[in-house]
Amino acid sequence: MDILVCLKRVPLAGSTFLLTPDSRDINTDFLGFGISPHEENAVEAGVQLVEQMGGTLTLLTLGPTDAEEQLRTQLAIGATRGILLETEGEDWDPQATAAALVEAINAEETKFDLILFGAESADSAGYQIHIRVAHALSRPIVTNVKTMKIENGIAQCERAVGSVRELYETTLPAVITVRDGLNIPRYPSVPGRIQARKKPIEHKKPEPRVPKLEKVSLSVSPSNSTGAQILGTGVEAVPALVDVLRTIGVLA
């Protein structure tokens, strides 16, 4: 089986954000980078399927040259090769991103049986690139998948939306978007990292497009939190907490 996973390099933001002086981007001077958790699950699922059934796992990303770092990390857990669609570093809007991904997929000799995405990207959360790609390739798409079984060219997927669990079935080739919780992504091993250095990454330069959804600026959402009242240190503070639980009505 030939599988493709689409992923995106994103900063690993912790508990606060700093913006660049022009407020157009996150100041990443002190941040590391990774990919969104959903996409880590997608790569892990792809690696497991190739382990079981044989075949190849290709990674595809549109991003800055530095996104090679994210491809290498995911190659180290078992992907076969990577494709990096290089930008000048700026975010592309969802339509432009989807168009570039579709062009790259169509240029491949491999006709991927399964294309995996994250349910949404961690940073821009547009909720759409996968749907645009699926339409352009005339493939069915199942989203928000938390359990997936592939057998005899049929994908059985379970998605949990709200409190309802739904079971879907679709024939391959298909596009599936997965959520955190699908599996537990493995960490790259040292031999995996060494092998990954030699795995091929193809660089391409897609033509930029004028954005239809045009980012103007970012702002940090105001936090209305005032900070915690410290009840004390260690077990001595427990009686004070019991009083709080009474006041808020949790204890009678």
Next chain:
Amino acid sequence: MILVLVDHDRGELDPLSLRALTAARKLSNDIHAVVIGNDGAALSAICGEYGASILHVAQHPEITDYTPAASGRALAQLANSLKPEAVLAAGSPRGNEQLAHLATILDLPMAAECSEITLGDPHSVVRARWAANLMEQALVHSGLLIATVLAFAVEAEASPVAITVSNVDVLLEPIDLRVRILGRGGEAAKSGASLTDAKVIVSGGRGVGGPEAFSLLEELAALLDGAVGCSRVVTSSGWRPHAEQVGQTGTKVAPDLYIAAGISGAMQHIAGCKNSKTIVVINTDPEAPILAYADYAIIGDLHKVLPALTQAIKATKG
């Protein structure tokens, strides 16, 4: 005119759609609602109550359950015939998904999770990024605006008008029905629901140290009729099932009491628990970021504080 997708699950309204109707009324006095599938026809009264003068019921013999691609096709057909200025839906996974199909079919941009919308040429929106920790000011270059409304940005407000129902037969393409629901239910729903329904959640993070010590959290949760939650570090270490994960990629909860033990307070975790009425932190680190979001804190080792708290509560219960 603004067309609002009113989402339902087999005739049961998604209440977030009422917020989308309310948001639409800020843009225009002329509001139409649309439901996908015959089951939705039952929602005409509530759509009228929230300001829609027409409910379009998009019907097709094969639309008997949630089929997002078919929804997109139905919405595209209605958008082409009714020529609204905007199509809105709730910023829920289903709302985002159905409008993404619509936007793709019409080859137009879509702005997901907007807290503010101003119609114009171009349209201007403020939309959530990073689980609403960052807001993006953006321009949407398209005639028809396709956007979803950030879940908690607008409170639903009634504004009753008389409503008429218009049935529309939808023409589908074969691909719209390639993905079908085979069944629904059960266990996953239950475990997720126990977190969203719980009045008390005792949540643990990396500081718990391993799966065994979660018994301390279980005992306290049971005593308070609550549920156990956790951070992503805990699920990705395999200590607890993913159904218990609170946060951006887990479950969003809003209990009366949220106890965060050994959790640092990454914004992706806060995104899932900040709507709790009271947040209590137990953490060894007086500088942990979660203190900024909490109401009360005990600085200390959860392995000592939790058993002491359990004992003290047992004592009060006699």
